[in-house]
Amino acid sequence: MKPGQLGQVVRRRLAHAVPVLLVVALATFGLLKLAPGDAVDVLIATGGGGDAALAADLRRAYGLDQPWPAQLAHYLWRLVQLDLGYSFVHNRPVSHLIWERLPVSLLLMASATAFAVGFGIVLGVSAGQTPGGWRDRLILSVGLVLYAMPSFWVGLMLILIFAVKLALFPVGGFETAASDLTGIARVLDIAWHAVLPTVALALLFVSVYLRLMRAGVVEVASADFVRTARAKGVGATRILWAHVARNALLPVVAMVGVQAATLLGGAVVIESVFSLPGLGRLAYDSVLARDLVVLLGLLLTSAVIVIAINTVVDLVVAALDPRVVAR
């Protein structure tokens, strides 16, 4: 991929992203207005009370006495500056809360995707190599079971077996608390904590990607260019990986983008199961505390994450398939 094409892919994706984000922002603004009471009511309630004069002062200070189009403009302008509002429950700006927890969620999503794509490719290729054979049927059956198992249940089972019974992995958490680990030791500690959540989140996607990969391998195996490769005298292993799997991989990578929202939803669940301090936990706590501002901030963040994942996927696809940019 040439540098100019990279820019082209990013521009095309961002052109799609702006209207999507605008719609999400309008929706969050609408929800904010529909909710009973406003920020000042929350503030006064959490602050232990106050009189009507104070409330009016505060409303003026926050611009809440303005007509709603002005409020909307104000709201959007704040969003552009990455200001997601202020949480009176936490007494901190929402953006700080989210920024703090974002790495945990992103790390979980990235490791689960790598795991799922890796195993999906290997299993899909070995299944699709001999369609209808015993290996194919075995792998497809296992895939179906993985697809049918709810990820929170998988997470609990993994904890029960590998953390409680066998004591190979920690029960939960992002890293060992108060351990003062630094550098490589800390990275390894985090990775060790990430194993079970990663597997629990990834298994569903393993089944999705392996079936897609298998279908691709079966289809590409009968393509004319594979016959050309055989005619040239290319070895069987190289034909399988460099020609068949290499082409069958393209729809799998594209699928990672389609699955982005499902992945994020799954991560939220898995974070609660493994008590990981990520966005999912923040959402859960905010629901319990009725912290609407944080929830709406999370909604916007989710939209941005899904768009970001799709942009990355577009770039990877463009790097893997020379025909994409020409299209």
Added chain:
Amino acid sequence: MSLLQIDQLSVRFGATMALDSLSLAIAAGETLALVGESGSGKSTAALAIAGLLSHQATVTGTIRFDGQALTDWRGVRQGGIAMVFQDAMSALNPVHRIGAQVVEALRLPRAEQRVAAARFLDQVGLPQPERLVDAYPHELSGGMRQRVGIAIAVAQNPRLLIADEPTTALDVTIQAQILALLRDLKARLGLSLLLVTHDLGVVAETADRVAVLYAGCLMELAPAAALFTSPHHPYTQGLLEARPPFGTQAPMLAELVEIPGQLPRLDPPPAGCRFAARCDRADQRCRAEQPVLRPIADTLVACHHA
């Protein structure tokens, strides 16, 4: 001695008898055209020779190349037989660079690959070969892609080149260029050419001898000149009558076969002569007894009444 000697080659796909006891030979430096309407078994014969049949195929008979019997029906024919395919778009891997595809199987050191690839691209008349090495198939026109397909074949240093309808997917002007290239390569490299085609115009311009296939059976094998002046088999005669007068648009068997009827089912094939259902000379004997090839002048004909 013949470069390629085929004896009693039969290919079945399940119950379908795609090729029935084909025997023929190709001499060194010779161009043999294999003609017949769609489904007559031309590609099956070509793929069997090239060792590219799918696993569903059951093969019997012998093929000798340069005196050596080919034992593996799905084996690499390295250093001897190379093949050019009909659809050059789908015959090239869309995600690999042209140069890499040309030299992929040559086991060259990395440093020599570009130069070697460019040399093969130059050999098939592609302009700016040093730049084309880095191009992808979708960046090339149909005619250029077919030249790349031919370069891939030439890179194997073959002595027999099989071309399965190499021009069918191309414009008429490009068709003529590709055929000229094949003739030129044949002369320069001393190749034998097995040219599978629908197009009798191509046969007239290119072939030394012609084999006419019908429903998996060899019906007539004749020097090209003799076939056009005095065809013996009723099927060949029908084909030539269906051909428009000389100098008009390229005649295509697929569209022009005006012999009424169609190929018989081949699962299993009918008893007697395969052509009997469409032949106006067919009689009792034709429907009961399959004709064997017999010589008439310098032609072999499989017909009871020729």
